[in-house]
Amino acid sequence: MTRSDLIPPDPDGVDPRAVPQRTLRSGASMPAIGLGTFGSDHVPAAAVAEAVTGAIAAGYRHIDCASVYANEAEIGAALAGVLRRGLRREDLWITSKLWNDCHAEADVIPSCRKSLHDLGLDYLDLYLVHWPFPNFHPPGCTVESRSADARPYIHENFMRTWRQMEKLVDLGLVRHIGTSNMTIPKLELLLRDARIRPAANQMELHPHFQQPELFRFVRDHGIEPVGYSPIGSPNRPERDRTADDTVDIEDPVIVAIAHRLGISPAVVCIKWAVQRGQTPIPQSARRANYLANLRGVVGPPLSDDDMRAIAAIDRNCRLIKGQVFLWKDNQSWEDLWDLDGRISQ
Numbered sequence: 225m226t227r228s229d230l231i232p233p234d235p236d237g238v239d240p241r242a243v244p245q246r247t248l249r250s251g252a253s254m255p256a257i258g259l260g261t262f263g264s265d266h267v268p269a270a271a272v273a274e275a276v277t278g279a280i281a282a283g284y285r286h287i288d289c290a291s292v293y294a295n296e297a298e299i300g301a302a303l304a305g306v307l308r309r310g311l312r313r314e315d316l317w318i319t320s321k322l323w324n325d326c327h328a329e330a331d332v333i334p335s336c337r338k339s340l341h342d343l344g345l346d347y348l349d350l351y352l353v354h355w356p357f358p359n360f361h362p363p364g365c366t367v368e369s370r371s372a373d374a375r376p377y378i379h380e381n382f383m384r385t386w387r388q389m390e391k392l393v394d395l396g397l398v399r400h401i402g403t404s405n406m407t408i409p410k411l412e413l414l415l416r417d418a419r420i421r422p423a424a425n426q427m428e429l430h431p432h433f434q435q436p437e438l439f440r441f442v443r444d445h446g447i448e449p450v451g452y453s454p455i456g457s458p459n460r461p462e463r464d465r466t467a468d469d470t471v472d473i474e475d476p477v478i479v480a481i482a483h484r485l486g487i488s489p490a491v492v493c494i495k496w497a498v499q500r501g502q503t504p505i506p507q508s509a510r511r512a513n514y515l516a517n518l519r520g521v522v523g524p525p526l527s528d529d530d531m532r533a534i535a536a537i538d539r540n541c542r543l544i545k546g547q548v549f550l551w552k553d554n555q556s557w558e559d560l561w562d563l564d565g566r567i568s569q
């Protein structure tokens with residue numbers, strides 16, 4: 225499937241046909257950069273929706289949504305606006321995600337239908353299981369917060385959820401299904417048991433957190449790596465920061481490349497991501513920033529030396545640690561990520 229459309233971008237925007245595409249196992253094309261829509265605590269839904277309209281006018285065709293971001297209805301109104309103005313549905317790539325409180329068999333399809341209703345669409349291009357745990361927490365809670373019936377990853381339960389995800393494909397409500405925040409041992413089980421294999425895995429990826437093993441694993445298995453927090457989520461809420469966190473856009477290697485090329489450190493991160501082979505989904509509600517990110521991926525590529533220099537600054541610094549999804553006392557966030565190659569129980 226190729227995507228083409230006839231709506232001209234803003235005069236300073238990017239022709240969507242010039243944006244690199246990823247070809248998924250199904251043969252579908254997904255734009256190799258998307259707009260993130262998680263406004264954390266500081267970007268209201270209306271501002272995110274306005275950014276969606278502006279980003280599409282600037283040439284974006286891929287929007288990353290989720291029910292838990294609590295802005296799908298506003299984004300739906302923005303999408304309705306661009307579709308009314310003549311953009312075709314098939315020219316857009318829209319992702320949404322199943323939240324952790326809807327893993328039960330009876331909840332998956334209704335939850336997807338709710339996202340479709342809010343987004344004003346009759347199908348999604350990609351629907352992800354947001355986290356492999358059914359554990360959830362109130363919005364804006366502290367990192368110490370735990371849901372009372374929190375559980376570890378239980379593969380049989382995850383497969384019950386996944387069977388419903390597969391049904392969504394059978395029903396024509398979603399074109400592809402995928403995962404997010406998975407680890408290699410969890411993906412190995414899923415690949416063993418899935419009737420419909422995940423088309424994509426959304427995972428944290430930025431220069432200081434390159435996840436080389438998981439990145440290689442998903443690519444080797446025909447799963448597209450979609451990279452979240454590609455700039456290192458510089459404005460994430462205080463509760464998601466720890467003293468050990470590093471800052472990608474202040475790294476001297478990134479800053480030096482940015483100075484030499486006359487672009488911002490953020491844009492260096494985005495160019496690196498697309499050239500490395502992942503699909504970054506940077507979030508911004510500022511036109512100058514989301515436009516710069518998109519222009520970055522159609523501009524001159526980074527040199528091999530620059531790519532090698534960035535490969536060498538991996539600090540294994542996970543920013544989105546997920547503490548709120550832990551299931552028992554005295555655990556550390558590392559338990560969510562199966563660091564010893566076994567699924568933590």
Ligand SMILES: NC(=O)c1ccc[n+]([C@@H]2O[C@H](COP(=O)([O-])OP(=O)(O)OC[C@H]3O[C@@H](n4cnc5c(N)ncnc54)[C@H](OP(=O)(O)O)[C@@H]3O)[C@@H](O)[C@H]2O)c1
Nearest residue numbers: 260261262452453454455456457459490506507508509513
């Ligand atoms: N699957 C998951 O569990 C998961 C987890 C986290 C995120 N996500 C997805 O990934 C998306 C991106 O992640 P993120 O929001 O954590 O981090 P991010 O994209 O790395 O960082 C976003 C921040 O970067 C700033 N920014 C963007 N472009 C910039 C530029 N060119 N120059 C300077 N600053 C720039 C934005 O501020 P301004 O608004 O000021 O530009 C925004 O506050 C989310 O929105 C969400 O869709 C998924």
